[in-house]
Amino acid sequence: MNTYRLTVLLIAAVALWLVGCAKKETTTTTTQAPSGEKKVRIVLITNGNSPFWDPMEVGMKKAAEELGCEATSRRPTTDSPALQRQIIEEYQAQKVDGIGISVIESDTIGPIIDDLMNSGIKVITFDSDAANSKRIAYIGTNNFEAGKAAGEAAKKLLPEGGKVFGFVGNQNAPNARERIAGFKEATKGTNIVLVDVFDDNKDPAKARANVENVLQAHKDVKMLLGLFSYDGPQIAAAVKEAGMLGKVKILCFDAEPETINHLKRGEIDATVVQKPYEFGYRSVQLLYKIIKLGDVQKALKEFEAESGYKVAPGNVIDTGVEIITPQNIEEYLKRLEALGIKSS
Numbered sequence: 001m002n003t004y005r006l007t008v009l010l011i012a013a014v015a016l017w018l019v020g021c022a023k024k025e026t027t028t029t030t031t032q033a034p035s036g037e038k039k040v041r042i043v044l045i046t047n048g049n050s051p052f053w054d055p056m057e058v059g060m061k062k063a064a065e066e067l068g069c070e071a072t073s074r075r076p077t078t079d080s081p082a083l084q085r086q087i088i089e090e091y092q093a094q095k096v097d098g099i100g101i102s103v104i105e106s107d108t109i110g111p112i113i114d115d116l117m118n119s120g121i122k123v124i125t126f127d128s129d130a131a132n133s134k135r136i137a138y139i140g141t142n143n144f145e146a147g148k149a150a151g152e153a154a155k156k157l158l159p160e161g162g163k164v165f166g167f168v169g170n171q172n173a174p175n176a177r178e179r180i181a182g183f184k185e186a187t188k189g190t191n192i193v194l195v196d197v198f199d200d201n202k203d204p205a206k207a208r209a210n211v212e213n214v215l216q217a218h219k220d221v222k223m224l225l226g227l228f229s230y231d232g233p234q235i236a237a238a239v240k241e242a243g244m245l246g247k248v249k250i251l252c253f254d255a256e257p258e259t260i261n262h263l264k265r266g267e268i269d270a271t272v273v274q275k276p277y278e279f280g281y282r283s284v285q286l287l288y289k290i291i292k293l294g295d296v297q298k299a300l301k302e303f304e305a306e307s308g309y310k311v312a313p314g315n316v317i318d319t320g321v322e323i324i325t326p327q328n329i330e331e332y333l334k335r336l337e338a339l340g341i342k343s344s
Helices: 003-022 051-067 081-094 106-118 143-157 174-187 204-217 231-241 257-264 276-293 296-307 329-339
Strands: 026-029 041-045 070-074 098-101 122-126 138-140 162-168 192-199 221-226 249-253 270-273 316-318 322-324
Touching: 041 051, 041 081, 041 276, 051 070, 051 276, 051 329, 081 098, 081 106, 098 106, 098 276, 106 122, 122 276, 138 276, 143 174, 143 192, 143 221, 143 249, 143 270, 162 174, 162 204, 162 231, 174 192, 192 204, 204 221, 204 231, 221 231, 231 249, 231 257, 257 329, 276 296, 322 329
Parallel strands: 041 070, 041 098, 098 122, 122 138, 138 316, 162 192, 162 221, 221 249, 249 270
Antiparallel strands: 026 070, 270 322
16 A cells, blocks of 8 residues: 555544544443443433533443443434434434433423333433333432422522522423422422523523523512523523622522532522432443343342432432532532532
């Protein structure tokens, strides 16, 4: 082979490698199965594309490495149930062994979950459930309880009550509905009133605009509540720009990098953090057990014993939440570092 031809082939190979690296929608981990065994293929499909899912993928990779299976994460680029369904159907056609789904809209995704299960593909949900489908189990936050935790935090931040406005990607998403219901339950009988919740279709620019509109139209607002991970930074930025830091309380969900920065500066009062690392790790762990054992109940019992998580009725596995404030953010970051992640 002459030098010119070798150079051309090397350039082409590098170009293909760069294209593969630039594809942000999919992250794949592949490890070798024991000799002679078929490699288990697992896919985790999120409900959007934000830094919230970065630690989930770290947990997914860790479990795949330990178990010797292939695990792929796919993030829809828009908040579209139709797009999520299309992505699911791609992997259904590939006949993967197991799929975990963070459901955008249960009415749309529930039927395809049933179809997957009927076709022999094992399905669980994580982060956002489709409880009325045939999914085997749900791993993640009990979103009603998380909403209640946010409501309890709101009562501490607003002891005298006041008007609260919420912001979320899609109120039809199961996790959004449950968080709102939990917040209202916790604040029932107080002077805290959740006046309205505005959708932003998981568009940070729209989220920012929604906050700005509320600040302009409701001068008596006491708290802004961000229900999805990217909402907190948008709320804090809008409040800061309006010169209202300290005048309006900010309560949000999750600990994206920008949320952490705002917490360190005291610009966000509190955030309800979930455990996306656990979503990824435990989803791969459970799906692998179900696939390899071929017995759901046996798999759930082994999972319960090994993970330390209780499997509740409906096969719901609650990974829990905690409240992070400017006062405890540094201690929390040390715990994240121990997992090999920087946000949550």
